[in-house]
Amino acid sequence: MRTQLLLGGRIYTPSSPDATAMAVTDGIVSWTGEDRTGRALHPGAEEIDLAGAFVAPAFVDTHVHTTALGLALTGLDLGGCSSRVECLHRIRSFAAQSTDAVIWGQGWDDAAWADGGPLCTADLDEAAPGRNVYLTRIDSHSAACSTALRRASDLSESARGFHPQHPLTADAHHAVRSTARSLLTVADRSAAHRSALDLAASRGVCAVHECGGPDIAGLDDFRELLAFEHGVQVRGYWGQAVETAQEARQLLAATGAHALGGDLFVDGSIGSHTAWLTQPYSDALGTGDDPGTGIAYLGPDAISAHLLACTEAGIQTGFHAIGDGAVGAVVEALEQTASLMGGPALASRGHRIEHLEMVSAAQADTLASWGVIASMQPAFDALWGGESGSYATRLGTQRAAGLNPLARLASAGVSLAFGSDAPVTPVDPWAMLRAAVNHRTAGSGISPRAAFAAATRGAWRAGGVRDGLAGTLVAGAPASYAVWDTTELVVRAPADTVARWSTDPRAGVPALPALEPESTSPRCLRTVHRGRVIHEA
The missing domain is CATH 3.20.20.140 (Metal-dependent hydrolases)
Known part of the structure; x- marks a missing residue:
């Protein structure tokens, strides 16, 4: 058996709210408590100095579209565009340097623009003449598409959700998305998978639930993702x-x-x-x-x-x-x-x-x-x-x-x-x-x-795991955790009487990083899934 002893940190565990140490044996949490006791109980263990870092169960993201996320990371990201003009400028700039068979973009949000309505086909034809352009709105339930992509999709004007200029929805959207994804290579998809899962691990996520389907990324992509070797666990929903x-x-x-x-x-x-x-x-x-x-x-x-x-x-x-x-x-x-x-x-x-x-x-x-x-x-x-x-x-x-x-x-x-x-x-x-x-x-x-x-x-x-242990750091739980660089830990409660009870050490309530609206996210130093390091800052 191999035991690691994490020392000098702040451990989020209901079994010992003041814990500074945690022992992990063969990928399972075997003990939590105070440093000195941990050393006495685990002589010869590999010691890891946390230097005051916060250790908590790793996150699980229950709804992800892995390939689309990866394409947004490696391709054209239109999120955060404050105007229609800015959005079109990003499209022109990307098209000028891209040689991809399809310009795949994500994240535009016309509801946040004051200078006109949503992107239309004429906009894309002007910004990227003759190119296959597929740009999903931020919610991914409509997409602006170029004339070239529309023609390649053999769209019928009677298809539900069709419009000659406006973003496509429903069946028309599914048809062009199918054509757009057919232009992606296996290498394109693999690169997208790695980018997305690497990002997840770097944010303290050890598992994701991929929400796929025939009208989303297709069966080939779904199977490739489930077979993709990565430390982040993927549970597939079809x-x-x-x-x-x-x-x-x-x-x-x-x-x-x-x-x-x-x-x-x-x-x-x-x-x-x-x-x-x-x-x-x-x-x-x-x-x-x-x-x-x-x-x-x-x-x-x-x-x-x-x-x-x-x-x-x-x-x-x-x-x-x-x-x-x-x-x-x-x-x-x-x-x-x-x-x-x-x-x-x-x-x-x-x-x-x-x-x-x-x-x-x-x-x-x-x-x-x-x-x-x-x-x-x-x-x-x-x-x-x-x-x-x-x-x-x-x-x-x-x-x-x-x-x-x-x-x-x-x-x-x-x-x-x-x-x-x-x-x-x-x-x-x-x-x-x-x-x-x-x-x-x-x-x-x-x-x-x-x-x-x-x-x-x-x-x-x-995700179907109902053992009462997964997602916690108690003895017997899988050692799936993240180590965070954060400042003060707090216990926030909705009422003064509850707050006084919660912050009393006798209450046994573990603290978390501040979650006020203006708070910044802690920085992930390390992500571990079942004892295996899947991200190291």
Whole structure:
């Protein structure tokens, strides 16, 4: 047996809140406590001086698009463009130096621009004449595409989501994305995988949940990613509906996926006007057959069939549901499944809803009773919430204020698991926790401890690991941790009486880095997964 003894640090563990040392034996945490005791108990162990660093369970990102993230890192990143003019300047500059078969970009957000609407085909044709250009909006549910790429995709004007100039959505978007990804080589994809996973490890993330599907990155990319050798663990979710348990088992075997869910689209996104609403968007009322309530990709019957099939087959599933129409359809399907198979059978699978942005108190109670896990992205609220954010523009301030109700879900007993939806938002777990704690709607945020748990223990649970140890640093837990350079550790509580109790050493509450809105993220010095170093600063 090989034992490492980490000394002189600050260890985040519920078993010993004042711990300064941790022993790791053969990839398993074997002890936590005080330095002197650690040396006495582990003579001959390899000693590692932490020099005051903070050690905590490594993060798990429960919703990632690895290839798209890698392409954003190695290709054209349009995030942060403050104007349409700046965005077009970046596109021209990139096109001038790029010889890639397809100019693949991500992150533009017209809701933040004051100088015009979204990118259009004519813009791209002028900026990159004759080139295949595919530029997804920040939410990844619409894309501006050049004429060359549209022609290569053989788009039909009757395809859902088609427009001759505006960004494409729905089926038209899926068609051009399929063509764009076909222009990527195996080497392109491999480089993207490495860039994305290297970044994750450097941010203290030891595992990610890849949300793939036939309309996302395709099966070849999905299989390549699952076979890719890297220290960051990848759990694969394949978003494709089935109707029978046999079909579910066959699809799981054919794809190599760990579960059949993730981005199994029930609807789209609020920013692209494709989230399924029960009432029209405030800024796009629609005409004729389109009342401006978004897109419904799957109805309750199809959702229920998939749920029944996966539950019977013993396979975890989940659905992408953002708008209240989509969430309502999933809840209705869950009710149908529970009535046929029973609540315990349903709860035993740990089914998930991704995003779950518009959910009522009654729905939260119901979801909790069925053991449904909410895989959410707190950074969405930081990015688009508030009275002047894009949620308010799309939905009006009253509806926008009810989005991403973390406290409501947590108080109802719904298990929370946090992710980034990268490249939609950055892989920055501490910024994600700050967003969860400092929600833009008063009363919707959760405590730092609850937020941290959702990004560690809750995230492992969302991935089917329910041993009560994963995501903690207690004896018997996998040694998956990150070492952080940070300043003062604090215990933050919502009320003075609670604060006094929490900071009393007798309370046994471990402290965390400050998560105030203005706080900076700690710097990751080292990431370790099951005893193996996967990142060293």
